[in-house]
Amino acid sequence: MPDKRDVTLAVNGKTYAVSIEPRRSLANVLRDDCGLTGTHLGCEHGVCGACTVLVNDKPVRSCLMFGVQAEGKTVRTVEGLADGETLHPLQQAFWENHGLQCGFCTPGFLMLAAGALQENPDMSDDDIKDVLSSNLCRCTGYQNIVKAVRLAAREMRARARA
Amino acid sequence: MNWIGRRLPRLEDPALLKGGGSYVADRAAKAAAVSFVRSPVARGTIVDIEIPSDATVFTGRDLVDVKPIRPILHRPDYVAIGQPVLPIDRVSFCGQALAVVVADDAALAEDIAEQVFVDIDVADAIINFETALAPDATPVHPEAASNVLVEGRMKTQGLDKVFADAAEIVALDVRSHRQSAAPMENRGGLAEYDAGSGRVTLTASVQMPHMLRTGIADTLDMPESDLRVIAPDVGGGFGQKMSLFPEYVVLVWLARKLKRSVAWIEDRRENLLASAHSRDQAFSLRGAFAKDGRLLGLEADLRSNIGAFSCYPVTCGVEPLMAFAELPGPYDFAEYGVRSRGVTTNTCMMAPYRGVSRPTLTFSMERMMDVAAKRLGIDAAEIRRRNLIKAFPHRSPTGLVYDEGSYLQAMEVAIDAADLPAFRARQSALRTLGRYLGVGISVFSERTGYGTPAYAARGMDIVPGYEIVDCSMDPSGDVVLRIGSSPHGQGLKTSLAQLVSDELGIEPHRIRIISGDTDATPYGWGTFASRSMVIAGAASKLAAGKIAVKLKTIAATLMETSSDNIELKDGWARVSHSNQAMEIGALARAAYHQSHRFEGLLPGLHENAVYDPGGTFSNACHIAFVEVDIETAGVRVDRFLVVEDAGVLINPMIVDGQITGGVAQGIANALFEEIVYDDTGNLLTASFADYLPPTAAEIPEIEIMHMETVSPESVTKAKGVGEGGAIGAPAAVVNAICDALSPFGIELFELPATPQRIREALRRAGGASYA
Numbered sequence: 051m052p053d054k055r056d057v058t059l060a061v062n063g064k065t066y067a068v069s070i071e072p073r074r075s076l077a078n079v080l081r082d083d084c085g086l087t088g089t090h091l092g093c094e095h096g097v098c099g100a101c102t103v104l105v106n107d108k109p110v111r112s113c114l115m116f117g118v119q120a121e122g123k124t125v126r127t128v129e130g131l132a133d134g135e136t137l138h139p140l141q142q143a144f145w146e147n148h149g150l151q152c153g154f155c156t157p158g159f160l161m162l163a164a165g166a167l168q169e170n171p172d173m174s175d176d177d178i179k180d181v182l183s184s185n186l187c188r189c190t191g192y193q194n195i196v197k198a199v200r201l202a203a204r205e206m207r208a209r210a211r212a
Numbered sequence: 213m214n215w216i217g218r219r220l221p222r223l224e225d226p227a228l229l230k231g232g233g234s235y236v237a238d239r240a241a242k243a244a245a246v247s248f249v250r251s252p253v254a255r256g257t258i259v260d261i262e263i264p265s266d267a268t269v270f271t272g273r274d275l276v277d278v279k280p281i282r283p284i285l286h287r288p289d290y291v292a293i294g295q296p297v298l299p300i301d302r303v304s305f306c307g308q309a310l311a312v313v314v315a316d317d318a319a320l321a322e323d324i325a326e327q328v329f330v331d332i333d334v335a336d337a338i339i340n341f342e343t344a345l346a347p348d349a350t351p352v353h354p355e356a357a358s359n360v361l362v363e364g365r366m367k368t369q370g371l372d373k374v375f376a377d378a379a380e381i382v383a384l385d386v387r388s389h390r391q392s393a394a395p396m397e398n399r400g401g402l403a404e405y406d407a408g409s410g411r412v413t414l415t416a417s418v419q420m421p422h423m424l425r426t427g428i429a430d431t432l433d434m435p436e437s438d439l440r441v442i443a444p445d446v447g448g449g450f451g452q453k454m455s456l457f458p459e460y461v462v463l464v465w466l467a468r469k470l471k472r473s474v475a476w477i478e479d480r481r482e483n484l485l486a487s488a489h490s491r492d493q494a495f496s497l498r499g500a501f502a503k504d505g506r507l508l509g510l511e512a513d514l515r516s517n518i519g520a521f522s523c524y525p526v527t528c529g530v531e532p533l534m535a536f537a538e539l540p541g542p543y544d545f546a547e548y549g550v551r552s553r554g555v556t557t558n559t560c561m562m563a564p565y566r567g568v569s570r571p572t573l574t575f576s577m578e579r580m581m582d583v584a585a586k587r588l589g590i591d592a593a594e595i596r597r598r599n600l601i602k603a604f605p606h607r608s609p610t611g612l613v614y615d616e617g618s619y620l621q622a623m624e625v626a627i628d629a630a631d632l633p634a635f636r637a638r639q640s641a642l643r644t645l646g647r648y649l650g651v652g653i654s655v656f657s658e659r660t661g662y663g664t665p666a667y668a669a670r671g672m673d674i675v676p677g678y679e680i681v682d683c684s685m686d687p688s689g690d691v692v693l694r695i696g697s698s699p700h701g702q703g704l705k706t707s708l709a710q711l712v713s714d715e716l717g718i719e720p721h722r723i724r725i726i727s728g729d730t731d732a733t734p735y736g737w738g739t740f741a742s743r744s745m746v747i748a749g750a751a752s753k754l755a756a757g758k759i760a761v762k763l764k765t766i767a768a769t770l771m772e773t774s775s776d777n778i779e780l781k782d783g784w785a786r787v788s789h790s791n792q793a794m795e796i797g798a799l800a801r802a803a804y805h806q807s808h809r810f811e812g813l814l815p816g817l818h819e820n821a822v823y824d825p826g827g828t829f830s831n832a833c834h835i836a837f838v839e840v841d842i843e844t845a846g847v848r849v850d851r852f853l854v855v856e857d858a859g860v861l862i863n864p865m866i867v868d869g870q871i872t873g874g875v876a877q878g879i880a881n882a883l884f885e886e887i888v889y890d891d892t893g894n895l896l897t898a899s900f901a902d903y904l905p906p907t908a909a910e911i912p913e914i915e916i917m918h919m920e921t922v923s924p925e926s927v928t929k930a931k932g933v934g935e936g937g938a939i940g941a942p943a944a945v946v947n948a949i950c951d952a953l954s955p956f957g958i959e960l961f962e963l964p965a966t967p968q969r970i971r972e973a974l975r976r977a978g979g980a981s982y983a
Contacts, residue, residue: 071319073319074319081237081238081241082241085241086231087231087234087235087237087238088230088231088232088233089231090235090237090396090397090447091237092396092397092398092447092480093480093899093900094479094480095480095899095900095901097899097900097901098396098480098900100396127231128229128230128231129230129231131230131231132229132230137226137229137230141229141230144225144229145221145222145225145226145229146221148221148222148865148866148868148869150225150228150229151448151701151702151703151869151873152395152396152397152445152446152447152448152700152701153224153225153228153229153233153445153447153701154233154235154395154396154397154445154447154448155396155447156228156229157231160229179908179909180909182907182908183907183908183909183910184907185907186396186900186905186907187396187908188394188395188396188448188450188873188877188905189396189448189701189869189873190869190872190873190876191869191872191873191874191875191876191877191911191914191937192876192907192908192911193872193911193913193914194869194872195908196908
């Protein structure tokens with residue numbers, strides 16, 4: 051059994067003290083050690099993006115990052131997106147615009163979009179489509195995801211102005 | 213308020229959006245981890261399997277008492293082949309599970325699996341049609357005389373005559389390369405052992421939980437009552453998760469053997485290598501056309517590569533026999549001759565994938581129509597106009613009866629929306645600038661929601677088709693529906709809730725639907741083949757209708773009127789032409805707590821219904837607009853139009869979602885996705901870097917319009933809509949590419965039309981600027 055390391059992770063504003071093998075991916079640590087199973091694994095080689103989380107506010111493939119590398123950084127997963135019972139504008143827009151079917155890729159798309167909009171709240175439609183082409187969805191054919199992100203971005207800009 | 217027809221946001225979504233979905237891997241944390249040792253070669257004899265000391269590893273020799281998976285078709289031309297859950301002597305495809313490792317966690321199990329040494333005496337693999345069908349081919353399975361495991365043949369009497377009289381005979385060889393359904397969630401199973409009862413609960417990412425229970429119980433020779441199968445949230449299936457796979461049998465065997473809980477969560481490489489493939493087909497067609505463009509007769513030689521084994525329960529007949537029966541599609545002609553073979557090879561098993569054969573057969577027919585139109589000097593739309601089915605019910609040359617549809621009207625609506633004259637002007641203007649635009653039409657029929665008669669006609673030993681639904685209303689007036697269908701992304705729970713809401717006069721959020729649990733639902737067939745809305749929908753409506761009758765009787769008794777005067781709406785039972793009303797919740801309470809007052813009624817509100825339909829045909833027309841860059845041979849889909857007729861729409865938002873997702877898979881089928889083996893049977897596309905599902909950048913906005921033909925064959929007036937998008941799109945896209953490249957005289961007959969294939973065609977035509 052490889053040696054374990056004690057690591058403290060800051061996820062969704064909570065502190066998790068975990069003892070993990072250095073070879074374990076951040077995705078596995080989030081799922082197995084923190085019990086945050088909303089982050090999904092679709093390919094484990096960095097293509098599908100189902101495992102996307104925010105690390106220091108930037109979208110990251112959590113299957114391509116080791117858990118130990120997240121020490122000292124802030125991590126945000128889909129469980130930390132809603133404000134209590136109030137859905138995040140992205141979650142609300144995905145719901146209203148049928149941006150999900152089986153739901154497996156959804157957490158990755160939500161976190162990808164959340165990170166991208168945090169970096170650039172004024173993305174053009176083409177920019178949005180371009181960013182979203184980082185991840186794979188097999189059910190929706192994408193157009194409702196693109197639409198949901200567009201409408202959520204508009205809503206978030208309106209709220210920021212208010 | 214009526215709920216049918218509303219774009220109600222899905223009841224399934226809030227949990228999924230908050231990370232609260234519960235997929236099998238999310239439930240597996242406490243179980244021991246399982247990893248499979250897989251064959252690195254496609255064919256050979258197992259000499260030895262060396263196991264590291266102190267490791268928990270089992271091979272086929274430990275599972276000799278487990279029966280092989282051996283699905284049956286009762287047809288004289290069908291050869292039943294057994295698939296051992298772990299083989300003892302023979303390897304049949306690259307990736308086949310040979311041994312199983314159990315360890316404390318998944319990483320450790322994989323470490324041990326790497327240390328298991330498999331000694332195989334390698335033999336030459338049979339990978340493709342040419343080697344498998346060669347006269348001197350060695351059979352892949354020694355117990356079979358040849359590599360043809362199923363063969364359908366028929367020929368109508370007048371076929372030879374129409375070919376003799378034909379003005380034009382169009383012959384074409386079509387090739388559809390192999391694909392994977394590639395659901396975003398891979399397969400996976402968790403087998404939990406209950407020490408008290410000795411029962412095992414298998415939670416698995418599957419589409420047919422009851423069938424899985426029967427199949428596993430049969431192979432392990434155990435009573436079905438000792439096994440509970442749960443399909444939790446399932447991350448897409450598209451057919452791939454219908455079949456009984458050896459891995460699930462092994463998991464249940466391990467749980468019983470070790471008396472502990474074990475979990476196997478498949479990775480992407482395994483999924484691409486060893487789950488199931490499809491669409492590996494080669495069709496040779498000859499169409500006999502009259503001078504006016506009417507198709508008089510069709511002759512077809514259809515080969516489907518079914519891989520190393522026959523999938524359970526639908527068998528390796530699923531692609532060949534679908535092609536055999538449904539090749540005529542939306543066209544009205546009488547003379548048909550067909551030979552359709554399922555050919556076994558040393559490759560991953562073929563199993564259903566959204567559309568099953570119909571993407572390939574639609575591609576074949578629609579390519580043929582375009583080629584015939586060009587040869588006869590008829591417009592592409594006009595030749596279809598002259599051949600589409602116009603009278604109903606229509607009987608196809610294979611005996612299928614088509615119910616009411618709108619084949620011609622749907623195409624006309626699509627053509628109007630496409631504004632072809634404007635497109636042709638733009639196309640010709642841009643050609644002078646070296647830009648190549650094209651438009652392609654595809655018209656097709658989609659047989660949906662078929663019951664036992666259709667499956668029995670195939671000779672299936674296990675005949676699926678009906679659905680049973682239990683419906684109960686509790687004393688507060690809330691409803692529970694227990695269904696045998698097993699939705700996994702289709703939004704069926706929302707659609708059924710809308711349907712039942714209108715039946716009972718209560719809001720959809722008061723209706724809870726339980727699916728995917730063999731302990732909690734009636735025996736059923738799961739979700740596949742565009743069936744659930746038609747079949748489970750009808751059974752739900754009928755069961756809820758019985759409750760409605762009972763509620764009205766109770767209301768009539770309590771309000772001293774006749775039940776004919778009662779209307780259930782908006783949570784109330786109202787007496788017509790009066791102010792009298794009672795809340796439905798109060799009636800429900802009375803049904804349970806005051807049952808002595810209702811003479812002739814059984815206490816409570818608990819009903820069930822069964823529905824087993826003949827089937828209903830949906831239809832659609834797709835029109836694709838593409839631009840081909842003749843230097844790179846890259847294809848961009850600029851616009852995609854769908855006119856769909858799936859009967860009455862229960863939730864139009866969900867229906868559009870099904871169409872859009874299907875079209876995206878169809879565009880992928882047309883342009884990108886291909887499973888490739890090398891000559892030795894080694895898989896070359898075992899990652900998403902090599903196997904290419906499209907992204908948001910490749911899929912255009914899909915414009916959707918609806919026709920709503922009401923069919924007497926559907927109780928809900930809805931037709932199935934799950935597969936159509938995937939069926940029609942490949943033909944529309946490739947027809948559009950050929951239209952774009954018509955100045956070079958290029959006709960493509962291969963799927964996917966990759967840049968390499970288009971470049972090669974351009975080179976041959978002298979249209980590429982460099983070799």
